[in-house]
Amino acid sequence: MIKIVIKEGESIERALKRYKRKHRNVKVMQNLREGQFFTKPSVRRRREIQKASYIQGLRDQEDI
Numbered sequence: 001m002i003k004i005v006i007k008e009g010e011s012i013e014r015a016l017k018r019y020k021r022k023h024r025n026v027k028v029m030q031n032l033r034e035g036q037f038f039t040k041p042s043v044r045r046r047r048e049i050q051k052a053s054y055i056q057g058l059r060d061q062e063d064i
Helices: 012-026 028-034 041-063
Strands: none
Touching: 012 028
């Protein structure tokens, strides 16, 4: 569970912004979406490899 302690004199907007950042970093929604249906381990592994090759391609382009 995410807890946000509001500091002395801190505005609600600032605390809400910190909450949203923590919520995004914990990937709560992403984990909920992944749990809605079953993905085979081979499909999950294939997606990870595709994502890694895409990121590697982007990094290779930066070096050129």
